[in-house]
Amino acid sequence: MSQMKHIDSAPSTPGKFKMEKSPYSRISLGGAAGFVGTHVSSALKRRGDGVLGLDNFNDYYDTSLKRARQALLDRTGVYIVEGDINDVVLLKKLFDIVPFTHVMHLAAQAGVRYAMENPSSYVHSNIAGLVSVLEVCKNANPQPAIVWASSSSVYGLNTKVPFSERDRTDQPASLYAATKKAGEEIAHTYNHIYGLSLTGLRFFTVYGPWGRPDMAYFFFTKDILKGKSIPIFEAANHGTVARDFTYIDDIVKGCLGALDTAEKSTGSGGKKKGPAQLRVYNLGNTSPVPVSDLVSILERLLKVKAKRLVMKLPRNGDVQFTHANISLAQKELGYKPSTDLQTGLKKFVRWYLSYYADGKKSPQ
Numbered sequence: 001m002s003q004m005k006h007i008d009s010a011p012s013t014p015g016k017f018k019m020e021k022s023p024y025s026r027i028s029l030g031g032a033a034g035f036v037g038t039h040v041s042s043a044l045k046r047r048g049d050g051v052l053g054l055d056n057f058n059d060y061y062d063t064s065l066k067r068a069r070q071a072l073l074d075r076t077g078v079y080i081v082e083g084d085i086n087d088v089v090l091l092k093k094l095f096d097i098v099p100f101t102h103v104m105h106l107a108a109q110a111g112v113r114y115a116m117e118n119p120s121s122y123v124h125s126n127i128a129g130l131v132s133v134l135e136v137c138k139n140a141n142p143q144p145a146i147v148w149a150s151s152s153s154v155y156g157l158n159t160k161v162p163f164s165e166r167d168r169t170d171q172p173a174s175l176y177a178a179t180k181k182a183g184e185e186i187a188h189t190y191n192h193i194y195g196l197s198l199t200g201l202r203f204f205t206v207y208g209p210w211g212r213p214d215m216a217y218f219f220f221t222k223d224i225l226k227g228k229s230i231p232i233f234e235a236a237n238h239g240t241v242a243r244d245f246t247y248i249d250d251i252v253k254g255c256l257g258a259l260d261t262a263e264k265s266t267g268s269g270g271k272k273k274g275p276a277q278l279r280v281y282n283l284g285n286t287s288p289v290p291v292s293d294l295v296s297i298l299e300r301l302l303k304v305k306a307k308r309l310v311m312k313l314p315r316n317g318d319v320q321f322t323h324a325n326i327s328l329a330q331k332e333l334g335y336k337p338s339t340d341l342q343t344g345l346k347k348f349v350r351w352y353l354s355y356y357a358d359g360k361k362s363p364q
């Protein structure tokens with residue numbers, strides 16, 4: 001019942017919620033109050049697309065940050081309906097109000113290590129939730145094109161780098177990775193049986209302003225400023241632990257490229273032009289940086305020396321090294337990341353210091 005109350009409060013006519021500006025798209029954005037969702041929603045809105053957000057505002061991390069992102073989006077004209085992607089009645093109602101041309105599906109239980117604490121939240125959002133979204137999309141007329149977030153974690157224990165889309169993804173190191181891999185297989189099924197157009201994006205460790213407090217660059221910043229020690233994982237084989245850290249603005253461009261090149265399905269009554277798209281792309285940065293170097297950059301930007309606690313990489317779902325081959329996304333989506341880690345972290349730190357400056361908010 002409470003879900004219905006939320007949707008009843010969604011505007012059903014254009015106003016703040018403008019959806020009808022042809023030739024622009026009408027986009028349903030799941031996970032809009034999340035880190036990536038906030039940036040993608042506002043970029044879409046800025047260029048004239050209609051966006052309706054959906055988010056359940058769960059408390060995996062500080063909900064006040066999600067509410068602050070919501071307030072930011074509200075000012076740009078993006079409305080977020082509060083509800084769960086597993087609520088099929090709610091989803092159908094949204095599709096009745098708006099004939100969406102595209103679905104940008106970013107809602108998920110993110111985070112690699114938390115999967116050991118709360119495995120069922122991953123099954124709920126990343127498997128059951130994805131199926132709910134696809135069930136509703138399959139029955140919608142017209143059928144929307146779907147772009148959704150997979151993850152670099154699907155490469156799992158594969159050590160052949162850089163990872164390209166054709167490489168093996170059958171050795172996930174975490175339950176999170178397994179649910180993202182399952183999502184890719186589920187996408188295959190809905191494309192095969194129902195002709196849904198589906199594009200999966202394997203993001204590589206995204207960072208930037210309005211980011212996620214559970215991610216290392218974010219809580220390292222908080223703890224360095226507090227003078228607390230930070231655990232830096234070192235591989236048992238003494239090899240480098242590194243990530244292909246990717247700045248949020250580059251990821252946004254990749255998402256928009258994927259939406260713009262996604263082929264719309266024709267819906268139940270229409271004639272299909274041919275087999276619907278089923279695509280998957282790496283969205284990374286091509287230059288992995290050791291985690292210890294990330295800490296050095298933060299030290300310089302914050303002008304505080306970190307208390308480093310170097311420890312053996314625990315078996316906690318983390319993989320040792322990620323590196324994206326992005327040539328496919330470059331060719332087909334026009335994806336061209338342009339922000340290096342130093343520049344991107346500078347923007348993050350500037351945001352962090354100003355966001356928490358007034359002392360009324362504190363990072364949790």
Ligand SMILES: NC(=O)c1ccc[n+]([C@@H]2O[C@H](COP(=O)([O-])OP(=O)(O)OC[C@H]3O[C@@H](n4cnc5c(N)ncnc54)[C@H](O)[C@@H]3O)[C@@H](O)[C@H]2O)c1
Nearest residue numbers: 031033034035036056058084085107108125149203205206
């Ligand atoms: N940030 C990264 O480094 C990264 C890397 C690879 C993949 N991804 C994927 O990209 C997507 C966005 O990630 P993010 O970093 O913005 O994470 P996020 O946690 O900030 O955003 C996800 C949003 O989805 C919402 N949500 C979760 N379960 C929901 C449900 N059942 N119903 C409705 N809303 C729900 C959450 O409240 C949250 O606001 C996720 O699918 C994530 O797995 C992120």
Ligand SMILES: O=C(O)[C@H]1O[C@H](OP(=O)(O)OP(=O)(O)OC[C@H]2O[C@@H](n3ccc(=O)[nH]c3=O)[C@H](O)[C@@H]2O)[C@H](O)[C@@H](O)[C@@H]1O
Nearest residue numbers: 110111151152153203204205215216217231232233291318
């Ligand atoms: O690219 C991806 O697919 C994944 O990127 C991130 O996962 P991760 O790369 O593990 O990001 P962090 O949790 O921020 O960790 C970054 C690095 O810091 C290291 N780390 C983390 C925590 C810590 O206490 N110490 C430490 O050294 C990790 O081992 C890792 O190498 C996101 O959290 C996932 O949601 C996402 O799916």
